[in-house]
Amino acid sequence: MAISASASVGDTTPYRAIRGRILGGELAPGSTLTSSGLAGELGVSRSPVREALSRLELEGLVERTVAGYLVPLRSAEEILEICDARIALDAAATQAAARHASELDLARLEHLLEQSRQAKDTADRLRLDHEFHLALRAAGRNSTISRLLDGLETRLAAHDSTSTSAPDNLELISHEHRRILEAVRDRDAEKARAEMTAHQTRARDLRIATLARRGG
The missing domain is CATH 1.20.120.530 (GntR ligand-binding domain-like)
Structure with a gap:
C-alpha cells in the first residue's frame, strides 16, 4: 500500500501519538483499534488517523482486520x-x-x-x-x-x-x-x-x- 507524500506530513501528530502508545505498551499486543475510536481519543478527524494506521501497518506495528486494526500478538x-x-x-x-x-x-x-x-x-x-x-x-x-x-x-x-x-x-x-x-x-x-x-x-x-x- 503506497503512502502519499502529503500523508507523511499531514498525519505526523496522530502517527506519532498512536505509534508511541504501541511502543510504550499502552496499546498492548492484542489491542483492537478503529479509526473512529482513535480519532475521538486524539481529537482529530478520521482521515489523518487512517493515514497513520496505514503507515503503522507498513511498519508491522498493526495488522488490518475486518473490524479495523489489531496490534499483533506475536508468538x-x-x-x-x-x-x-x-x-x-x-x-x-x-x-x-x-x-x-x-x-x-x-x-x-x-x-x-x-x-x-x-x-x-x-x-x-x-x-x-x-x-x-x-x-x-x-x-x-x-x-x-x-x-x-x-x-x-x-x-x-x-x-x-x-x-x-x-x-x-x-x-x-x-x-x-x-x-x-x-x-x-x-x-x-x-x-x-x-x-x-x-x-x-x-x-x-x-x-x-x-x-x-x-x-x-
Whole structure:
C-alpha cells in the first residue's frame, strides 16, 4: 500500500501519538483499534488517523482486520525468527564498522559508552545503549542493513522485556559493548562480528526465557 507524500506530513501528530502508545505498551499486543475510536481519543478527524494506521501497518506495528486494526500478538516462534534475523544483520553491520569506522565514529562510540557508564537513570542507560547500536551501524556505512534492522526492532518493541533493565544485565551490556568497540577499534572484523553475535544471542535468549516464564 503506497503512502502519499502529503500523508507523511499531514498525519505526523496522530502517527506519532498512536505509534508511541504501541511502543510504550499502552496499546498492548492484542489491542483492537478503529479509526473512529482513535480519532475521538486524539481529537482529530478520521482521515489523518487512517493515514497513520496505514503507515503503522507498513511498519508491522498493526495488522488490518475486518473490524479495523489489531496490534499483533506475536508468538514465541515469530519473535525468535525476528531475533535471529537481527543477530545476523547486526553482526554484519558490526563487521562492516570494523572495516569502515572513522576516527570520528570511534570517538562517538567511546563517548556513548562513557555516557552510559555514568548515567544513573535506567531509561537513560537503555537509550544510550540503543544509540550505541545505531552509531555502530552508521559506522558500517550500509544504509540497507540499518533500515532492515530498524524495521525488525520496531516489530520487537511492543514485546520488549523488562528484564533487560535489570541492574546486573545493564552492567553486562556495558561490558559486551566495550568488547565490541575494542574489536572495531582494532579493525578485527571477524572478532567484531563474533562479539556482536554473542551479545545479540544473549539478548535473544533472555527475551525468549522471559516470554516462556510469562507463558507467551
